[in-house]
Amino acid sequence: MQKAYFLRRVGFLYLLFVLFTIEQMCYTNYITKGGGRDMFIEIKANSDVPIYIQLANQLIEGIARGELKPGESLPSVRAFAADLGMNMHTVNKAYHYLEEKEFIQIVAKSGVIIQPNKIPKATADQKQQLADQIRPILAEGIVLKLSEEEMVDMLRELVRDIKEGIQ
Amino acid sequence: MQKAYFLRRVGFLYLLFVLFTIEQMCYTNYITKGGGRDMFIEIKANSDVPIYIQLANQLIEGIARGELKPGESLPSVRAFAADLGMNMHTVNKAYHYLEEKEFIQIVAKSGVIIQPNKIPKATADQKQQLADQIRPILAEGIVLKLSEEEMVDMLRELVRDIKEGIQ
Amino acid sequence: MQKAYFLRRVGFLYLLFVLFTIEQMCYTNYITKGGGRDMFIEIKANSDVPIYIQLANQLIEGIARGELKPGESLPSVRAFAADLGMNMHTVNKAYHYLEEKEFIQIVAKSGVIIQPNKIPKATADQKQQLADQIRPILAEGIVLKLSEEEMVDMLRELVRDIKEGIQ
């Protein structure tokens, strides 16, 4: 009897732990209406990556895989913030971050749309920036004994995942 | 005569210019004696990447290209900080960051050495972490109309640069 | 034959490109019949300048270059809004903005006319207002290493452009 109770208690604690973990890992996993289909946004609360950057990255992936099409409008800062359970300013910051990269256009008092002008191909500067970001990660990969080919495979797989929307 | 003087003056001005530029871009560009050879550490003050991470990354690259060999000792926190003109705490933080990754060993009151045990091949977890870091960068690359092949080429070139120590 | 077709196709694509660009840059590029001649109104949707201010500025330029003459009537709010594809309120606001500056007269239930009374020369107050608006722009110009003469030249050129209706 004692044992059964113990087990039940452990089970309960375990459940609590799982719930807590889930809550900590992804405090939001909401849906935003984009065009006809829906789009999942997943934010990790305990990440060292700022929330607004995470949001921006997810939107970038949406653009990358063509789910968010040029000219399409994004939710208003307030509506999006409410959906995602975060503050207006955080969404606003993500939007301005993306506007700086010219991936979206913020039309004051009207709304936010995916860049309707063709996004131009990466300039040498932009490529250099991307390279600077990737470089330390690759160095770490090399130290961890990953061969060049393994890393190339990883890259190809990631590109496929992004384009197919696999988390 | 007039011409020779002119040339010398231009040379001098050019030197000043170079020094000025270097000083502005990287507040440190020092040399640290590791093992037999020297190694350049370059820190960008005006970067959004924390200094201790920049330092750790440069050391990781040193390990990646075999310049820092297993068992070799690194400068003491104090000496390194003095050389690099940065705070002791910063160097310390970089060391602990690398120790956590098990790329180095910190032996209390003795010193710091490059991991003498063979660094094991990346676990699935570690690979996943690397992938998570690369993913948003690739997504941005895709939005900027880089093809998969271009990104693979970029990766291969970066790996070559790292192994050959090209900045 | 092959060549002629090719040229036609290029022309068509170019036309498409131009239309696309115009549509993106300025959501309206309409004509309004004012007096005898026509006048172009160009609104940039993605500007930080409010639309009603943009409209008012274009009308001010029309007055400045004498295209809109004292006593001439402007389109009704309703008709103008329809022509420009914008909200009635916006046109209304532009009109009231201009009326406040005494550049036009709004006669209730009758229409809007360009100020028929001679517009008096700028008062000290008005000059001060203009100066206050220009000042920060000039300061920025100075920081950007523009000489006083360059800025004077810029001013002269702008005055010429305004008077000749060059965009």
Place this chain on the structure above:
Amino acid sequence: MQKAYFLRRVGFLYLLFVLFTIEQMCYTNYITKGGGRDMFIEIKANSDVPIYIQLANQLIEGIARGELKPGESLPSVRAFAADLGMNMHTVNKAYHYLEEKEFIQIVAKSGVIIQPNKIPKATADQKQQLADQIRPILAEGIVLKLSEEEMVDMLRELVRDIKEGIQ
């Protein structure tokens, strides 16, 4: 007697009015320590120009007249905000606005400095932007019967004022 009382009351109301006006017009007129000399920052609370833009403009003038020299550090966002009686975020916004223009450098967790690299001469793009900002003001000047020469004189005077720090 009645009259004296009335006058006193009017005097009191007038005093209140003056105080109110002063408070409304410039709610701050603070000093910030820059190098050896002090610098006046004046913010108009009831202006339609956002506070953070006003602040940025005053700093730009400081740079323009050489009072703020390259490499010099600016107050921390919190200290500056306290001095000016405004919110940290407002100062922060002004700083980021200036950083975007590359007039200052924000070094994370360290401080803010006036751009130490030479600020390059205005590009064609930047000149165009300045021209676009000045144009409507000039058009208004023309309508107010200011001659080109009068406006040139106004510009020269403003440049002199900026360089000599005359408000």
Place this chain on the structure above:
DNA sequence: GTGGTCTAGACCACA
């Protein structure tokens, strides 16, 4: 209803 601006107050990681 939209984005823009501003305030107040909080925690964090870096240096």
Place this chain on the structure above:
DNA sequence: GTGGTCTAGACCACG
């Protein structure tokens, strides 16, 4: 002590 980030709540002007 610094800037970075995040939240909560407010008012405003534009459309």
